Structures are given as C-alpha cells and as structure tokens.
Amino acid sequence: MRRTHRRAAALIIGTITLAAVTGCAHTTADDTPATATDQTNATSTPATPSPTIGQAPDGTPIPGGKPTWLAGLPDPGTIDRTDPEAVIRAYVATAATWDTTVDKTSAYATQRAAIYLTDALRQAADDYDPDTAKGQAQFTQAAQHDSYTTVTIREIVEEGLDPDQDGDVHRIVHYLVKTTPRDGSDAPDDVAWDAWVTATQENGQWAITAMQTQATQS
Numbered sequence: 001m002r003r004t005h006r007r008a009a010a011l012i013i014g015t016i017t018l019a020a021v022t023g024c025a026h027t028t029a030d031d032t033p034a035t036a037t038d039q040t041n042a043t044s045t046p047a048t049p050s051p052t053i054g055q056a057p058d059g060t061p062i063p064g065g066k067p068t069w070l071a072g073l074p075d076p077g078t079i080d081r082t083d084p085e086a087v088i089r090a091y092v093a094t095a096a097t098w099d100t101t102v103d104k105t106s107a108y109a110t111q112r113a114a115i116y117l118t119d120a121l122r123q124a125a126d127d128y129d130p131d132t133a134k135g136q137a138q139f140t141q142a143a144q145h146d147s148y149t150t151v152t153i154r155e156i157v158e159e160g161l162d163p164d165q166d167g168d169v170h171r172i173v174h175y176l177v178k179t180t181p182r183d184g185s186d187a188p189d190d191v192a193w194d195a196w197v198t199a200t201q202e203n204g205q206w207a208i209t210a211m212q213t214q215a216t217q218s
Helices: 018-024 084-095 107-116 121-124 136-144
Strands: 050-055 068-069 149-160 169-180 192-201 205-216
Touching: 084 149, 084 169, 084 192, 084 205, 107 121, 121 205, 136 149
Parallel strands: none
Antiparallel strands: 050 068, 149 169, 169 192, 192 205
C-alpha cells in the first residue's frame, strides 16, 4: 500500500510547477545550502555562491538560467549517476537548500536541483520562472535575517517490501533542515522531513521523476 499515508506536501515533480516543488514543499525547510559529505550522512555547509550564474560547477546549465550554484551543495560532477541512491541524496539536499542573500525565492533551490531530473522534467523546469514562486512567507521571514539553510540526510531506506519491482527505484529519505540567521538573531527550531523519491533510468543514468515531502517532528 505504497504512498497511502503520505501527505502530499507539495513537492510533486511529476506536475512540475516548480513553485510546488519548492515554495510549498518546504514551508520550513525551503532553505538550505547543502553538501552531501558522505553517502550515509549528507551534511550541508553555509552557502558561498559560485561565480557563474545559471551554471553548476561541472558546467551543467541550471534550468531557467537564474539561480547561482551554492558552493556548499553537492558537486554534481562528483555524483555517480549510475547509483540511484547517490542521485536521490544529491537531489534532496539540493532541493532543500537556499540562501536568502543569494536567492530571490525558495524556488531557486529546486531549479538548481532540476539538473537531476529526467530530460522532460528539466525542459519543463527551463520554462519556469522561480521569481514567480508562491508561498514564500517562510523565505521572506528568513530574508529579514539574511538566513540560509543546511541539510543533514539522516537515513535513506527502501519504500515497501519490493520497492524496485517496476524498474524504478523508490526510496524514503529522512533528513533535517536547519535555518541559520546571519544577524545573530535566534534561529528557529530545526525541522525534520521525510521525502518519498522515485528515480528512473534514462540514457544509462538515474534521474529523478517524483518527490513528495512531509514535515515530521524535529
């Protein structure tokens, strides 16, 4: 009975209004400069933007061309695209990471993460303007303190008894989002999230086709 108890917290990439992928998906975890430091506990670091707008460090174009890659994020050039869990980890960390001193909305995070999507979904993301994202109350409040977020991936587990029987890979990712203000004000509580992520093979590599998120207790 896969996915029957999920609350679709609005990160459904299959319908790829990336406003849903970002702004609604993480009303608290929208924000996060993230780096996957190892394959079991991916931890993000404070963001330092790379100099090239609209391009990842390995030269991959970021759909839409507006976001700047954050240096604390997993380097896509080092992600093993033949390992579905590596791609899933990198996607989740990147999609939940934003910095209010660099990004205009939380949707910049999922635009960066869109480099890990299937070709069709990347093309859809290319037509999306992250400046038009809705549901930005959390981001706007965080921007008052020049805040950024960091992500720690706690665990990734198989979804269901036979999660890969259809040829795709279905995983549940448990992760923690921390929002840090730069002005010395009190930081909000960390927020724990679960993400249900699906990856499929395309052109000999794994790519993300869907993700749903739900906040859990910190």
